Amino acid sequence: MSVSLKWFLWLLILIAPFSFAKDKTDFPVFEETEKTISQEKKETWWEKRNKRPDLYYPHNVHMDVMEKEGDSCLLCHPFTANKITDLEQLKKLTVIANEPLEAICHECHVVKLTAPWRCELCHSSPDTIWPNDHNFNYLTHHGEDARQDEGKCRQCHIDISFCSDCHFRRDPIQRRVHTLGYRTAHGIDARMNTASCSRCHNAHYCSDCHRERR
Amino acid sequence: MKYISLFIVFLIPLVVNGKEEIKIEMPPLHHVVKVKPPKDMKLPKEFPLNDEGQIDCKTCHGIKDIEKTPVNKVNKKADNFHRGGPYKQLTDFCANCHNKKDYKRPNIHKLLDEKGEFDKKDCEYCHKEAPDLKKEIKRENLEFRLPPQKICFGCHLKTPHLNALNHQVKPDKKMRKRMREAEKKQEIILPLDNEGKVMCATCHAPHQPGVIDKKKPAGKQVSDTDLDEGVSYVKHSWNRVFQSDKKARLEKLSQESGAVYSLGYERIKTEVLLRLPAKDGALCQACHTFEK
Numbered sequence: 044m045s046v047s048l049k050w051f052l053w054l055l056i057l058i059a060p061f062s063f064a065k066d067k068t069d070f071p072v073f074e075e076t077e078k079t080i081s082q083e084k085k086e087t088w089w090e091k092r093n094k095r096p097d098l099y100y101p102h103n104v105h106m107d108v109m110e111k112e113g114d115s116c117l118l119c120h121p122f123t124a125n126k127i128t129d130l131e132q133l134k135k136l137t138v139i140a141n142e143p144l145e146a147i148c149h150e151c152h153v154v155k156l157t158a159p160w161r162c163e164l165c166h167s168s169p170d171t172i173w174p175n176d177h178n179f180n181y182l183t184h185h186g187e188d189a190r191q192d193e194g195k196c197r198q199c200h201i202d203i204s205f206c207s208d209c210h211f212r213r214d215p216i217q218r219r220v221h222t223l224g225y226r227t228a229h230g231i232d233a234r235m236n237t238a239s240c241s242r243c244h245n246a247h248y249c250s251d252c253h254r255e256r257r
Numbered sequence: 258m259k260y261i262s263l264f265i266v267f268l269i270p271l272v273v274n275g276k277e278e279i280k281i282e283m284p285p286l287h288h289v290v291k292v293k294p295p296k297d298m299k300l301p302k303e304f305p306l307n308d309e310g311q312i313d314c315k316t317c318h319g320i321k322d323i324e325k326t327p328v329n330k331v332n333k334k335a336d337n338f339h340r341g342g343p344y345k346q347l348t349d350f351c352a353n354c355h356n357k358k359d360y361k362r363p364n365i366h367k368l369l370d371e372k373g374e375f376d377k378k379d380c381e382y383c384h385k386e387a388p389d390l391k392k393e394i395k396r397e398n399l400e401f402r403l404p405p406q407k408i409c410f411g412c413h414l415k416t417p418h419l420n421a422l423n424h425q426v427k428p429d430k431k432m433r434k435r436m437r438e439a440e441k442k443q444e445i446i447l448p449l450d451n452e453g454k455v456m457c458a459t460c461h462a463p464h465q466p467g468v469i470d471k472k473k474p475a476g477k478q479v480s481d482t483d484l485d486e487g488v489s490y491v492k493h494s495w496n497r498v499f500q501s502d503k504k505a506r507l508e509k510l511s512q513e514s515g516a517v518y519s520l521g522y523e524r525i526k527t528e529v530l531l532r533l534p535a536k537d538g539a540l541c542q543a544c545h546t547f548e549k
Contacts, residue, residue, distance in 0.1 A: 115536055115541070118495060118522070121419050121499075122419055122420050122535065124418050125418050125419050133416055136419070136520070137420060139510065141420065
């Protein structure tokens, strides 16, 4: 092989990747400016939202449901008539109009329970939705909040078993509240504050034993 | 004597000017005043004319001594700034004396008469020359009075509905590919403007159904109803949920801006002048898709 041919082949090998690199597109008219525009483009609210690791919204999953219900994209992204000419205000209003928050999502997933209602389905980590007052001591006085607004608890603890697993538990081996030997002294507490017993025990719990002894 | 003459020359004019009435200038684009209304015009009883039977400040404004108050000191937010107010729109106030129907612009999209024929002159609202519909029309040969992306703004706002503004952008390569696929699949056109941006006519078909042959992609469009009814909505229970979702944010925006904003949801009942139906999302999905 002559030296010039050898150089020519080397040159061909070096040039080859560049000659195939150009992406041939069906839309040559807009190709030149494509890169500049995408680089300059600011991130939109929905792009930011899609990147949020704490919230998951699969659009495609909702399509079939909406079709079944006779709804469309307009359910969350309205195209209603507008007369506002102040563009800055209109942009702010459009973000509000377009971005569904808790009330919209929870309507089906929490209130009506017509959609799957497991929190982790949309909220990837419980830390992101964990209420501030649910700290280390909350277990002992959660009852006060529950009595005031049970609905508020139900926003997250949708399944009633979350409450009943403890409150209606009768596990003689693993006693959760009362100390060993409490059975002999329980009558004093029951006379002093019967309501305190009834938080966990229903009437049958008492009568099952007390009736037999009569 | 010198001092007396100086007093006469300088001070007397100042004293006289001080007593002269302040001349109030009206704001620009104000309704004409000091004219008699036409005989066939009926003014409401609460709209008084001046002693000479002419339209004056007090005819339209209920604010006391408005004719003596400088324009920048008039409380324009007062309910009675426009008599009988407050009004949602200024034109509602005008309708006290003027017949709204007389001032309604013709619907230029309504091109066909009762017999289904159209006057070529109507085409010239938008086109420089009426295209010959019997021949094959190429977009390059259509001459518009204004660039196609601006032609609607003569009658409509640039933002006639929510989300209009954020759609007037250049779709990326992937989306353009999807649009071409939708055009083929649905046998429609989704035209972009000269810069490749989405414009009103990308989604909206500007011609009344039947003007362009329905078999042609440019003529295929949604026609649930006639142009007189246009787009119509029905109330829907989702409105309650939608409003509660937006309430806090709207209140905050209203506080910041000083204007009152509201949002609601109504389900679309009828659609017209759209290339694909929006009420079932088909129009949106011609461009947008969501990966699984």
